[in-house]
Amino acid sequence: MTQETKPRALNRLKSMYALRAEVDRMYEGGVEASEEGKPVAWVMLEGWSNAILNAMGVKTVFPENYSSLCAAQGMAEPFMERSEAEGWPSHLCGYARASVGYSARMVDVGGKIPPEAPGGGMPKPTLLVASGETCDARFKWFQSLGRFFDAPVWTLESPSPGIRERLSSETYERNVQFLIKELKAFVAFLENLLGKKMDWDMLEFTGGGTNEINRLRWEINELRKSRPGPMHTRDFWSVMTAALFRGAADPEVIIEGHQKMYDEVTERVEKGIAGINRPEKYRMSFEGLPPWHTLGFLDQLAERGWNFVIESAYRPMRPRTVDLSMYDDPMERYVRRRYRSLEESLQEDYEPDEVEAIKNEIIRDGTSSRLGLKHISDYQVDGVVLHVLLTCRATSAGLNLLQRKILDVLKVPSLVIEGDIIDASAFNAAEALRKAEAFEETMDHYRKVRKELGMPW
Amino acid sequence: MTSEVSKGLTRSIELYQDRSSRVKELRAEGKKVMGYLCIYPVLEMMTALDIVPYRIFGDLHEPVTEADSYMPAVNCPFLRSCLDIGLKGKYDFLDGIVTSHICDVGSTLSSIWIYALKPPFSHHIDMPHTLHETALAQEKGLLEDYKKALEGLSGKEMTSEALEAAIRVHNEQRALVRELYELKKLNPPLISGAETIQVIKAIESIPVDEGNQLLREVISEVKERSNGPQKKSSRLLVWGSIIDDTAMMEMIEGLDANVVMDDTCVGSRPYFDDVEITDDPLDGLAYHYLVDIKCSRTFRVNNYMDVHKDYMKDLEIRFSYLKDYADEWKADGVIMESVRYCDTHGYDVPGIRDYLDSIGLPSVYLEHDYTEGALAPLRTRVQGFLEIIG
Ligand code: SF4
Ligand code: SF4
Numbered sequence: 001m002t003q004e005t006k007p008r009a010l011n012r013l014k015s016m017y018a019l020r021a022e023v024d025r026m027y028e029g030g031v032e033a034s035e036e037g038k039p040v041a042w043v044m045l046e047g048w049s050n051a052i053l054n055a056m057g058v059k060t061v062f063p064e065n066y067s068s069l070c071a072a073q074g075m076a077e078p079f080m081e082r083s084e085a086e087g088w089p090s091h092l093c094g095y096a097r098a099s100v101g102y103s104a105r106m107v108d109v110g111g112k113i114p115p116e117a118p119g120g121g122m123p124k125p126t127l128l129v130a131s132g133e134t135c136d137a138r139f140k141w142f143q144s145l146g147r148f149f150d151a152p153v154w155t156l157e158s159p160s161p162g163i164r165e166r167l168s169s170e171t172y173e174r175n176v177q178f179l180i181k182e183l184k185a186f187v188a189f190l191e192n193l194l195g196k197k198m199d200w201d202m203l204e205f206t207g208g209g210t211n212e213i214n215r216l217r218w219e220i221n222e223l224r225k226s227r228p229g230p231m232h233t234r235d236f237w238s239v240m241t242a243a244l245f246r247g248a249a250d251p252e253v254i255i256e257g258h259q260k261m262y263d264e265v266t267e268r269v270e271k272g273i274a275g276i277n278r279p280e281k282y283r284m285s286f287e288g289l290p291p292w293h294t295l296g297f298l299d300q301l302a303e304r305g306w307n308f309v310i311e312s313a314y315r316p317m318r319p320r321t322v323d324l325s326m327y328d329d330p331m332e333r334y335v336r337r338r339y340r341s342l343e344e345s346l347q348e349d350y351e352p353d354e355v356e357a358i359k360n361e362i363i364r365d366g367t368s369s370r371l372g373l374k375h376i377s378d379y380q381v382d383g384v385v386l387h388v389l390l391t392c393r394a395t396s397a398g399l400n401l402l403q404r405k406i407l408d409v410l411k412v413p414s415l416v417i418e419g420d421i422i423d424a425s426a427f428n429a430a431e432a433l434r435k436a437e438a439f440e441e442t443m444d445h446y447r448k449v450r451k452e453l454g455m456p457w
Numbered sequence: 458m459t460s461e462v463s464k465g466l467t468r469s470i471e472l473y474q475d476r477s478s479r480v481k482e483l484r485a486e487g488k489k490v491m492g493y494l495c496i497y498p499v500l501e502m503m504t505a506l507d508i509v510p511y512r513i514f515g516d517l518h519e520p521v522t523e524a525d526s527y528m529p530a531v532n533c534p535f536l537r538s539c540l541d542i543g544l545k546g547k548y549d550f551l552d553g554i555v556t557s558h559i560c561d562v563g564s565t566l567s568s569i570w571i572y573a574l575k576p577p578f579s580h581h582i583d584m585p586h587t588l589h590e591t592a593l594a595q596e597k598g599l600l601e602d603y604k605k606a607l608e609g610l611s612g613k614e615m616t617s618e619a620l621e622a623a624i625r626v627h628n629e630q631r632a633l634v635r636e637l638y639e640l641k642k643l644n645p646p647l648i649s650g651a652e653t654i655q656v657i658k659a660i661e662s663i664p665v666d667e668g669n670q671l672l673r674e675v676i677s678e679v680k681e682r683s684n685g686p687q688k689k690s691s692r693l694l695v696w697g698s699i700i701d702d703t704a705m706m707e708m709i710e711g712l713d714a715n716v717v718m719d720d721t722c723v724g725s726r727p728y729f730d731d732v733e734i735t736d737d738p739l740d741g742l743a744y745h746y747l748v749d750i751k752c753s754r755t756f757r758v759n760n761y762m763d764v765h766k767d768y769m770k771d772l773e774i775r776f777s778y779l780k781d782y783a784d785e786w787k788a789d790g791v792i793m794e795s796v797r798y799c800d801t802h803g804y805d806v807p808g809i810r811d812y813l814d815s816i817g818l819p820s821v822y823l824e825h826d827y828t829e830g831a832l833a834p835l836r837t838r839v840q841g842f843l844e845i846i847g
Contacts, residue, residue, distance in 0.1 A: 087807040087810055087822070088803070088806070088807055089803040089822075089824060091531075091797055091803065092803050092804065096804075127764075132585070132587070132756075135800075136561050136586075136800050137800055137804070139586055139587075140753070140756075140801055140803075140805070141804055143756060144805070146771055146772075146808065147808070150765075150768060152766040153758070153766070154761070155586060155587050155756045157591065157592055159585075159595070160564070161581070162567065162581025162583065164579070164580075164581075165581060165583065165602060170602075171602065174595070178594070181591040182591045182592075185589060185591060185762070189761075189762055192764050193764040365571065365572075365575060366571035366572075366576075367568060367572050390531050393532055393562050393565075396531060397528055397529070397532045397565035398568065398569070400525070400526055400527050400528055400529055401565075401569050401572060416529075418529075
């Protein structure tokens with residue numbers, strides 16, 4: 001009798017593999033460009049610079065992503081050790097520390113890619129594009145790399161007002177103008193650096209490509225609301241790199257890849273196929289950044305019927321159609337196409353009476369307890385895993401507050417897991433698994449509570 | 458009432474130990490008292506509307522028990538301590554809070570504070586990160602919003618005249634602090650690093666005019682006294698993130714060293730440049746708070762449009778003021794210190810060390826978790842450092 005082998009816990013999407021391979025191509029492309037003497041930028045993930053750089057013929061590589069690639073291949077440790085030896089404090093962002101170690105190694109080998117570099121490595125940068133978006137590390141880190149490269153660093157401003165301030169239309173308009181002027185200054189800087197003019201038509205093309213990819217990602221995520229959840233968080237993380245960390249102007253391959261993924265997920269929804277090969281016992285959300293060094297931990301949870309149907313990081317924005325015909329300035333069009341006000345986001349995401357209630361709460365209290373929770377209710381989540389990172393303040397500082405809000409407002413419990421994006425030693429998988437087992441009772445309890453309260457799931 | 462009897466250093470110590478005593482009196486008299494975090498929420502604008510600015514600090518001696526449920530432990534222990542104290546009701550007397558983007562955790566703390574403590578008034582200034590021309594215009598726009606918010610709270614208009622007068626009185630405070638720091642140039646310095654923290658914390662706990670009076674008293678007292686700091690073998694400059702307690706300075710000064718100069722935010726950092734009085738006072742204020750104040754939170758380069766990069770030149774632009782401090786105050790070593798998990802200061806450590814090495818000034822980096830217990834192991838390291846530079 002042949003022994004039947006149990007299928008793997010995760011039911012991975014076939015369309016994921018092709019998109020994941022594009023990330024390798026991004027790094028290969030960076031190395032090739034550098035060998036051909038073309039400019040290569042090290043870039044932080046943010047919403048603005050990549051399409052501009054690509055439109056100007058600059059290849060982009062992403063140290064943030066490259067560090068996660070190192071971690072996934074178990075290669076980040078020596079780079080981080082080197083960063084400490086160079087004097088960077090050990091509590092700093094794991095991505096940053098891995099890239100500091102990598103840069104130091106580059107200097108050791110005369111500005112070349114270190115031989116031990118996984119994935120082909122990142123070539124020496126022509127420039128570094130830092131950002132004020134999301135975290136302070138993004139500009140402090142790139143500036144500190146000056147010890148290794150005499151490449152100029154541009155820090156792109158990115159406004160992030162307080163919640164009450166965000167409701168003001170004046171604040172919104174001022175921020176739009178700020179972004180336009182800031183990005184134009186960035187373009188002027190690039191023109192000077194590269195000795196060539198910006199190709200505005202190309203920007204419409206690369207920017208348009210980015211929007212199309214975002215739209216497809218959004219549509220795919222909409223499908224993920226189905227029961228059982230057709231696409232697991234691990235697949236989302238695997239492909240988000242291809243969508244967000246794009247190295248070159250032509251978006252077609254990535255668009256095509258996402259179209260295929262959309263089709264595959266649609267088929268799964270129609271056939272009731274889940275993203276895990278076990279019955280979906282708990283629908284989960286992952287809040288925070290991934291544990292790149294131990295992604296298999298989620299497979300262990302899938303064994304228990306935990307289906308991560310949504311996650312907080314790298315989510316696409318709701319696509320929008322805005323009439324830009326009155327704007328002649330291509331940069332203004334570029335900014336207005338993406339930058340939306342809180343008012344607009346509320347109108348899109350909530351029912352009209354809820355919008356008013358939220359706005360009143362914000363005006364009165366400075367915040368609303370309902371903000372930031374929508375995906376939990378939309379995806380009918382039973383439990384949330386909060387990944388508190390040892391080295392990332394930006395994504396960790398607010399997690400305990402989020403935990404309280406999710407429980408207070410939606411009666412959904414959270415499991416706090418401490419770890420890190422890169423540093424495997426900060427994560428105790430056995431202990432986390434023990435906590436997870438015990439957490440199931442809590443999720444069962446709150447399922448009853450929600451039912452008693454007449455909540456929809 | 459103590460405020461009527463004690464003066465100078467004694468008064469500073471009293472205020473250091475019981476910071477809210479004076480503002481609570483003022484509040485009882487009907488004044489508004491506004492809490493603010495860090496050094497960026499433009500104090501002149503509060504003063505212009507007769508609102509008393511009151512800086513929020515933590516308490517290194519108080520174990521954090523309440524903040525854990527709002528903010529994970531892997532975050533700035535100073536800010537966690539501020540939050541903890543707030544959650545314990547010790548800032549309940551405030552009429553509100555003004556925050557700014559000092560750092561990621563500072564901004565998050567602002568949302569948590571608003572959510573958990575529901576202050577009657579709150580305002581967040583989303584400061585830009587760079588010195589770009591666009592950023593300066595943005596900062597001014599943000600100050601216009603802040604002005605409106607404060608006017609709404611006070612029910613009064615903030616006239617240019619009132620704002621100018623406030624700038625003058627705050628500039629006077631800056632000049633007095635610099636005068637106090639002049640007395641640290643002597644050998645031995647006339648005032649210790651620990652006493653300096655007491656004085657700065659005291660003036661950040663009372664209205665600016667009272668602070669100016671206190672500074673005058675302190676300056677004449679320390680000039681006259683005979684029991685000032687002893688002369689020690691080393692003169693140190695301390696750079697870093699917040700130190701709002703005397704414990705670390707006492708630890709260092711308990712060894713064979715005088716702390717003669719600092720670049721920290723409960724020290725010289727907010728006071729060493731004046732605000733220029735411009736036609737529209739907001740221009741001068743925007744420039745001062747974004748450009749003049751040299752804190753690691755801001756991305757500084759020589760000329761941001763310059764496409765060439767030279768690391769050592771870059772360091773020179775960013776940190777040469779430390780050389781000026783060391784030269785003028787005759788410091789022979791630098792202690793770089795930071796609370797753990799402070800990213801903005803942490804990333805500057807290697808660059809500052811490279812810069813100090815390049816000018817031949819020895820340095821040591823100390824990291825601590827904002828507890829008394831953290832100081833013992835640091836003492837050994839400082840001792841070792843003093844032996845090297847001695
Ligand atoms: S958000 Fe966190 S993990 Fe990402 S770059 Fe910033 S500090 Fe690092
Ligand atoms: S010490 Fe650092 S982390 Fe803490 S508030 Fe200051 S800048 Fe922010």
